[in-house]
Amino acid sequence: MIHSVAIRILLGSCFLAAAMNLVHAQSNTPGGMPPPPGMSLTESAAMRFPQPVRVGDLRGRAVLRPVPSQDVLGRVREVVRDRDGRIMVVVDFGGFLGFGARLIAVPVDAMVLLGQDMEIVAFTPQQLRKFPTFSPSGTTTVAGDTVIKVGLAKPSH
Amino acid sequence: MNQIANPTSSPSAPRPRAGRRLHPWPIRIMHWINAVVMLVMITSGWGIYDDDVIIRGFYFSSFWRLGDWAAWSLNWHFAGMWFLVINGLAYLTYGFVTGRFREKLLPIRPAEVVHTVIDTLHFKFAHEDITVYNAVQKLLYIIVILAGISQVVTGLAIWKPVQFSGLVSLLGGFQTARVLHFAGMAVIVGFLIVHVALALLVPKTLWAMVAGGPRVTPNSQAQAHHPQQGHTT
Amino acid sequence: MRSLFRPDVVPDTAILDDHQPLIRSLERRGLIRGSLSLGALALLTGCDVKRPESVESALLAISRLNDDVQALLFNPNKLAPTYPASMILRPPKFNAYYDVMDVKPVNGKTWRLEVSGRVADKRHWKLQDLRALPQTSMVIQHICVEGWSYIGGWSGPTLRIFLEHVGADLRAKYVAFKTADDYPSSIDMATALHPQTLLAIQYGGETLADPFGFPVRLRTATKLGYKNPKWLTSIEVTNTYTGGYWEAKGFPWFAGI
Numbered sequence: 325m326i327h328s329v330a331i332r333i334l335l336g337s338c339f340l341a342a343a344m345n346l347v348h349a350q351s352n353t354p355g356g357m358p359p360p361p362g363m364s365l366t367e368s369a370a371m372r373f374p375q376p377v378r379v380g381d382l383r384g385r386a387v388l389r390p391v392p393s394q395d396v397l398g399r400v401r402e403v404v405r406d407r408d409g410r411i412m413v414v415v416d417f418g419g420f421l422g423f424g425a426r427l428i429a430v431p432v433d434a435m436v437l438l439g440q441d442m443e444i445v446a447f448t449p450q451q452l453r454k455f456p457t458f459s460p461s462g463t464t465t466v467a468g469d470t471v472i473k474v475g476l477a478k479p480s481h
Numbered sequence: 482m483n484q485i486a487n488p489t490s491s492p493s494a495p496r497p498r499a500g501r502r503l504h505p506w507p508i509r510i511m512h513w514i515n516a517v518v519m520l521v522m523i524t525s526g527w528g529i530y531d532d533d534v535i536i537r538g539f540y541f542s543s544f545w546r547l548g549d550w551a552a553w554s555l556n557w558h559f560a561g562m563w564f565l566v567i568n569g570l571a572y573l574t575y576g577f578v579t580g581r582f583r584e585k586l587l588p589i590r591p592a593e594v595v596h597t598v599i600d601t602l603h604f605k606f607a608h609e610d611i612t613v614y615n616a617v618q619k620l621l622y623i624i625v626i627l628a629g630i631s632q633v634v635t636g637l638a639i640w641k642p643v644q645f646s647g648l649v650s651l652l653g654g655f656q657t658a659r660v661l662h663f664a665g666m667a668v669i670v671g672f673l674i675v676h677v678a679l680a681l682l683v684p685k686t687l688w689a690m691v692a693g694g695p696r697v698t699p700n701s702q703a704q705a706h707h708p709q710q711g712h713t714t
Numbered sequence: 715m716r717s718l719f720r721p722d723v724v725p726d727t728a729i730l731d732d733h734q735p736l737i738r739s740l741e742r743r744g745l746i747r748g749s750l751s752l753g754a755l756a757l758l759t760g761c762d763v764k765r766p767e768s769v770e771s772a773l774l775a776i777s778r779l780n781d782d783v784q785a786l787l788f789n790p791n792k793l794a795p796t797y798p799a800s801m802i803l804r805p806p807k808f809n810a811y812y813d814v815m816d817v818k819p820v821n822g823k824t825w826r827l828e829v830s831g832r833v834a835d836k837r838h839w840k841l842q843d844l845r846a847l848p849q850t851s852m853v854i855q856h857i858c859v860e861g862w863s864y865i866g867g868w869s870g871p872t873l874r875i876f877l878e879h880v881g882a883d884l885r886a887k888y889v890a891f892k893t894a895d896d897y898p899s900s901i902d903m904a905t906a907l908h909p910q911t912l913l914a915i916q917y918g919g920e921t922l923a924d925p926f927g928f929p930v931r932l933r934t935a936t937k938l939g940y941k942n943p944k945w946l947t948s949i950e951v952t953n954t955y956t957g958g959y960w961e962a963k964g965f966p967w968f969a970g971i
């Protein structure tokens with residue numbers, strides 16, 4: 325037992341740089357629950373005790389992955405209504421240190437409030453990368469003082 | 482070679498007791514206690530960190546954490562803190578009262594620091610006389626001592642943010658105190674990497690911390706405080 | 715990589731014998747009832763049973779020592795910092811030992827608060843009874859043991875006023891709570907009597923919402939979040955240590971900030 329412990333510590337310290345990559349090893353599926361098959365986004369959002377929140381308070385919020393490492397997926401840029409009247413959250417998504425980010429529109433039913441942030445629980449980062457870039461035509465911006473209802477989640481562990 | 486005529490003629494240089502080893506046994510004991518306790522605090526701290534990460538996207542896998550999950554990381558951390566503080570206070574007291582800090586860690590001359598860094602980068606850390614610390618060593622040891630004290634201060638602030646709310650305000654708030662606590666850990670881990678690597682590269686220094694090292698001579702200490710032209714290592 | 719403390723072979727039940735002293739010491743604190751399975755023991759200690767029991771006992775003993783130190787450090791006159799109402803997070807952050815879909819809302823009309831233990835008046839309380847007591851509001855920082863925090867605003871009668879109304883023995887050691895979501899908790903009397911310990915029935919000036927503990931939750935400004943049970947159903951004044959949900963899993967009990 326002590327021998328194997330010593331070897332692990334030795335290997336770990338020798339490959340510190342490689343090991344630091346290990347800290348990013350996470351499950352690829354969201355910790356939050358995407359809707360089970362057959363259930364719509366709206367129905368699953370309704371199960372999360374949606375709470376009133378002021379749209380103006382959402383702008384600028386970090387959008388996180390529902391995993392223990394709390395990866396930042398992007399920031400909330402705007403909240404809009406699409407042609408069908410559905411509320412979409414426009415997220416400044418992806419990129420690195422400000423480069424390569426693009427706007428995508430995520431249905432608010434796919435997201436939750438988590439304290440001072442938000443999370444996308446219904447789509448994986450891989451799925452989000454396939455979202456089309458947001459185009460404002462046909463959408464209307466929701467005013468900052470409007471109160472909408474958004475579901476909740478507990479912190480991911 | 483110039484000889485310093487008589488160390489006692491320079492009142493600023495402390496008088497080491499002749500024949501004393503580089504690392505007296507109290508120092509060695511406190512050093513190794515601290516080594517174990519610091520590792521406990523760091524790795525259990527990583528377990529606590531994981532419960533709500535400070536750097537989003539940065540997370541320690543279970544290999545690096547002490548404590549199967551948050552509750553036990555906390556228990557290790559709040560147990561280790563007693564040993565850290567008691568041992569740390571004993572070490573600080575010893576260092577000041579015996580004059581060891583003044584003798585070994587001061588003075589630090591900027592020119593020496595630059596010189597020693599250049600030498601180290603050229604892989605020249607032969608270190609003939611390990612009883613005299615070079616400028617980089619002195620700087621690093623002072624930094625890690627200050628970082629350790631900072632960890633205790635920031636740790637107290639985030640442990641009792643209401644009872645010590647004044648301290649928390651001074652530090653810029655609870656979340657800032659938390660970030661400072663994490664940053665202090667990063668400084669200490671950085672030090673550890675350099676410290677352990679150099680000790681392994683100059684193994685007689687490691688042995689010195691086990692068996693005590695060479696006996697300190699008045700000459701070497703005098704030279705440390707009044708260096709000749711050229712560097713001492 | 716697997717944890718260094720995870721055993722390479724599955725332990726056999728004989729290991730429970732090694733843990734009898736630990737089990738007995740926990741039982742003395744009223745934390746375990748009934749028979750113990752390996753699984754329950756693993757859940758209880760939050761780890762694999764192969765870890766030396768002496769290490770865990772030592773850690774728990776130091777944790778109890780820390781509780782005593784914290785009780786000494788607790789200044790009953792020191793108020794937690796307060797903040798302007800504009801800083802209240804709306805809605806607040808949700809947390810529980812289960813996800814939000816499993817919250818079971820309480821019917822405010824049929825809800826009753828049971829009162830028991832060292833009190834003179836053991837009648838049930840309705841929500842309007844709590845509303846009729848003098849109300850206190852506070853905007854304070856909620857701090858979770860996990861490390862996150864937010865500014866929240868709660869209102870309700872202080873626990874002190876409630877205890878005085880039911881003729882509680884204010885020299886008893888503990889105030890213990892039961893909840894609708896099976897999350898028992900208990901606090902020390904000194905904290906219970908602190909002016910910033912409320913039976914909160916409002917958040918941000920509005921009735922507490924279902925996910926945040928409707929109709930009433932404990933809200934004390936001087937303890938970590940997990941010491942503030944939601945959906946209260948019973949308050950007991952007692953000299954018997956009853957622990958709590960997370961304490962049974964190894965978390966500290968005093969948990970003062």
